[in-house]
Amino acid sequence: MTISPSSIEQVIPGQGAMAQPSAAPGRAKRRRFRFVANAKAATGLVILGVYCLFAVIGPWVAPYDPDARSADVLQAPSARHWFGTTHLGQDIFSQILVGARSVMVVGLLAGVLATILSILIGVTAGYIGGVPDEGLSALSNVFLVIPALPLIIIVTSIVEQASDTLVALIIGLTSWAWGARVLRAQTLSLRRRDYVEAARATGERTWRIILFEILPNLTAIIASGFVGTVIFAVMSEITLAFIGISSISSWNWGTILFWAQGQQALAQGAWWWFVPAGLAIALLGTALALINFGIDEFVSPRLRSAGKTRIRTADGRTVRMRVGFTPVLAPASRPVPAPREEVAP
Amino acid sequence: MRFLLQRTAFYLFTAWAAITLNFFIPRLVPGDPVQSLISRNQGRISADAIESLRVLFGLDSNENIWEQYLDYWGQLLHGDLGLSFTFFPTPVSTVIGDSLPWTVGLVGITTIISFLLGTALGVGAGWRRGSWVDGLLPATTFLSSIPYFWLGLVAIAVFTGPGSFFPSSGGYEAGLVPAFDGYFIPSAIKHSVLPAATILVSSMSGWILSMRNMMVTVSSEDYITVAHAKGLSERRVALSYAARNALLPNVSGFALSLGFIVGGTLLVEIVFSYPGLGYQLFQAVGYKDYPLMQGIFLIITISVLVANLLADVAYLLLDPRTRKS
Numbered sequence: 224m225t226i227s228p229s230s231i232e233q234v235i236p237g238q239g240a241m242a243q244p245s246a247a248p249g250r251a252k253r254r255r256f257r258f259v260a261n262a263k264a265a266t267g268l269v270i271l272g273v274y275c276l277f278a279v280i281g282p283w284v285a286p287y288d289p290d291a292r293s294a295d296v297l298q299a300p301s302a303r304h305w306f307g308t309t310h311l312g313q314d315i316f317s318q319i320l321v322g323a324r325s326v327m328v329v330g331l332l333a334g335v336l337a338t339i340l341s342i343l344i345g346v347t348a349g350y351i352g353g354v355p356d357e358g359l360s361a362l363s364n365v366f367l368v369i370p371a372l373p374l375i376i377i378v379t380s381i382v383e384q385a386s387d388t389l390v391a392l393i394i395g396l397t398s399w400a401w402g403a404r405v406l407r408a409q410t411l412s413l414r415r416r417d418y419v420e421a422a423r424a425t426g427e428r429t430w431r432i433i434l435f436e437i438l439p440n441l442t443a444i445i446a447s448g449f450v451g452t453v454i455f456a457v458m459s460e461i462t463l464a465f466i467g468i469s470s471i472s473s474w475n476w477g478t479i480l481f482w483a484q485g486q487q488a489l490a491q492g493a494w495w496w497f498v499p500a501g502l503a504i505a506l507l508g509t510a511l512a513l514i515n516f517g518i519d520e521f522v523s524p525r526l527r528s529a530g531k532t533r534i535r536t537a538d539g540r541t542v543r544m545r546v547g548f549t550p551v552l553a554p555a556s557r558p559v560p561a562p563r564e565e566v567a568p
Numbered sequence: 569m570r571f572l573l574q575r576t577a578f579y580l581f582t583a584w585a586a587i588t589l590n591f592f593i594p595r596l597v598p599g600d601p602v603q604s605l606i607s608r609n610q611g612r613i614s615a616d617a618i619e620s621l622r623v624l625f626g627l628d629s630n631e632n633i634w635e636q637y638l639d640y641w642g643q644l645l646h647g648d649l650g651l652s653f654t655f656f657p658t659p660v661s662t663v664i665g666d667s668l669p670w671t672v673g674l675v676g677i678t679t680i681i682s683f684l685l686g687t688a689l690g691v692g693a694g695w696r697r698g699s700w701v702d703g704l705l706p707a708t709t710f711l712s713s714i715p716y717f718w719l720g721l722v723a724i725a726v727f728t729g730p731g732s733f734f735p736s737s738g739g740y741e742a743g744l745v746p747a748f749d750g751y752f753i754p755s756a757i758k759h760s761v762l763p764a765a766t767i768l769v770s771s772m773s774g775w776i777l778s779m780r781n782m783m784v785t786v787s788s789e790d791y792i793t794v795a796h797a798k799g800l801s802e803r804r805v806a807l808s809y810a811a812r813n814a815l816l817p818n819v820s821g822f823a824l825s826l827g828f829i830v831g832g833t834l835l836v837e838i839v840f841s842y843p844g845l846g847y848q849l850f851q852a853v854g855y856k857d858y859p860l861m862q863g864i865f866l867i868i869t870i871s872v873l874v875a876n877l878l879a880d881v882a883y884l885l886l887d888p889r890t891r892k893s
Contacts, residue, residue: 263706365582367824370872372831373849373865374589380853380861381596401824455828458715462835465717466850480718484839489725489736497725501718508713509706516709519781526781 264517270510277320278327285317289474300495307495310486318474319499325475326457326507329391333456336395338449341402346441348403349410350433360407366400372459379463384470390463394456402448409444413437447518454511461504476500575880579873586869590862591640649866650859654851660863663848668867670739671844674760675833676875678767683822685768686775690818691811693776694783705780708773716832720766720839727762734762737841763840767833778821782814789813816887823879826872834868 287293293312300307306315348359378393379385385393413419414437422436438445463469464477465484479500483489488496520526606618643650649660693701728736735741740755786792787810795805834846841847845864852860 361578361581364578365585368579368582368827368872368876369586369589370827370831370865370868372828373834373868376849376853377593377861377865380856381593454713458832461715462717465715466835466838466853468853480721484721489721492725494725497718497721501714501722504718505710505714509710512709512713513706523785526784 261517261521263513263520267510267513267515267517270506271514274323274327274507274510277323279324281320281323285314285320287314287317289313289318289321297491297493306499307493309482309496315479315496315499318479319476319503322475322479322500323503325387325473326460326504329387329394329460329475330453330457332388332391333395333398333460334449334453336392337399337452337456338402338445340395340399341406341448342438342441342445344399345403345406346410346433346437349407350414350429350437352411352414356407359403363400363403363407366397367404371397371455372462375459376463376466376468379468384472385463385468386470387460387473387475390460390469391456394459395452398452398455398459402445402452405444405448406441409441410437413440443518443522447515450511450515450518454508457504457507457511476504572880572884575877579877583870583873587641587644587866588637590866591637594858594862649863652852652860653857654855654860660859663860664845664863664867667844667848670842671834671837671846672871674763674837674842674844675767675830675846678764679771679826679829679833682768682772683775686772687779687815687818689772690776690779691783691806691814694780694814695787695806695810697780697784697787705777708776711770712773712777714770715835716766716770717835717839719770720763720836723762723766724839733758735759739843759840759842763836763842766836771829771833774825775818775822779814779818782817783810786810786814812886816883819879819883819886823876823883826875826879830868830872 291313293308293314295304295308296312297310298304298308298312304314304316306319308314309318344359344363348356348363375393375397378397379390382389419432419436422432427436460469460475461477461480464475465480467481467485469477477500480497483493483496483500486496488494516526647661649664651657652660652663655663693705724736727734735758739759740752741759744752744755792805792810795809800809834844834849836842837844837846838850845868849861849864851857852864
């Protein structure tokens with residue numbers, strides 16, 4: 224439920240480790256898929272792809288109608304009902320498949336909306352500066368500090384039976400602030416770079432500088448902010464459905480948990496009623512978080528958990544490599560006394 | 569000092585924004601919420617109460633919006649948040665006063681423990697980058713992706729039941745009267761173990777990760793190399809040099825994400841029927857109890873602002889640079 228603070232923001236100030244024009248023109252083609260080569264990002268993307276696939280085909284491949292009642296009341300998972308059945312004999316596997324679409328649509332829609340808002344507000348504030356910057360920064364800080372979820376709950380509860388689109392709108396309009404803050408900080412540091420100054424000196428228009436000089440260098444941050452917002456949006460939507468505020472007539476994983484909770488699934492020992500939905504949510508969240516780590520590590524290589532750090536030297540000792548150090552691997556014939564803490568006994 | 573004044577001014581501004589937002593939200597409610605309340609409680613509401621509710625919802629057409637706004641502030645400064653629909657005719661302030669200690673006790677304490685514990689573990693994980701600890705990171709990712717309330721459901725299913733030590737709901741045993749005595753306190757602690765553990769497990773991993781990443785970033789700085797070269801003990805370099813500097817962004821991150829965390833933890837109360845603000849909010853939503861919802865939102869926001877101010881003071885103590893300017 225929390226948005227884990229991205230390390231990107233913390234790397235920004237003055238480090239210049241990121242957003243530097245990386246690829247030489249001739250090698251651009253080879254480097255294009257480097258991001259996918261990161262194991263974490265690749266795993267996340269594959270899982271996300273599977274979810275997207277089910278969001279599209281879910282309602283067609285579902286073995287039963289998720290609303291259809293049957294005589295198999297509260298059955299444990301079996302060959303006929305993979306995830307068991309509810310108190311009305313509805314097939315839970317079908318409900319999960321059908322619910323995937325609503326979850327993904329709300330998550331992506333809210334993510335896109337919040338990302339657009341954060342770009343508009345964050346980049347404008349960072350690039351223009353002065354009074355507009357003060358105002359926009361104050362606005363995003365206010366939205367950041369006000370607890371979003373209670374606000375979303377209250378606003379949604381005003382509307383009778385809120386639809387998916389409306390829920391996505393409400394979430395998107397309340398969750399752009401984090402991205403705007405990060406984007407503003409990075410735009411501030413980009414604004415005074417030489418190539419931007421050069422573009423300004425040659426008389427490029429402001430919108431052109433922002434679109435073609437600044438924005439491409441913000442891609443990683445925008446992507447990471449988008450993924451973070453999607454996580455938050457999915458969690459919020461499921462929460463709203465779970466406490467029964469948004470429409471309970473359409474299926475999403477929160478609705479399943481809502482019925483499970485309401486029908487005392489716990490007391491009846493019907494674990495299959497709420498475990499699959501929760502795992503589906505957690506797996507989606509993990510996939511998105513993995514993509515975000517991939518972006519973080521892609522941007523700031525120090526964060527990679529780089530392979531082996533214990534290295535055996537020629538004379539049989541082991542040395543632990545550490546960031547910022549270059550251990551001297553002395554030849555066996557002339558051992559150099561290494562600092563004590565670096566040598567394993 | 570200047571830094572603190574600036575922050576305080578900002579929090580006052582935010583509080584004003586939240587209160588203004590709170591003023592406008594009920595005016596967006598379609599139809600006449602008071603009418604629906606009256607029809608639900610046929611004949612049980614006095615004419616006076618109806619009139620005061622109409623003022624609260626801005627249904628009093630004799631006043632323009634500006635006068636309504638001033639009236640609202642006047643009510644608020646008197647601590648009058650209206651009457652709760654759910655517990656009619658109890659004032660909202662009483663309902664909130666009853667449930668606030670529970671939330672502060674559960675959510676407040678566990679959030680601080682989770683931050684401290686997560687940060688400490690993150691220091692370890694960041695300093696030992698490349699060891700087996702890195703292998704645990706994906707597991708923490710998974711844990712932090714689980715919705716708090718679902719973890720609570722699983723905890724109830726696994727740990728509670730007939731004959732189990734852990735109770736599955738409530739804040740204390742039925743029949744006890746809230747008081748600081750030998751019967752009530754142990755019962756309250758017993759009831760809070762599972763919710764607290766749920767919050768800890770799912771909120772801690774965020775802190776571990778961000779602290780680990782900061783440690784990794786900091787430990788390649790030159791001053792760390794210098795500290796090593798001076799021959800300081802590893803422990804001293806890790807804690808006094810690296811961790812102290814890595815902590816700063818984590819503290820400001822803590823302040824900023826409090827709003828998100830509190831929102832999530834309120835759900836744990838719902839699952840455990842814990843008598844705090846989150847559970848009250850849940851009930852208020854069920855009964856369309858707008859005054860109670862607004863009051864809870866206001867109290868949560870103000871608590872988060874106060875917590876933010878405290879985090880800023882902590883930042884001030886940790887970072888000498890802010891004191892100098």
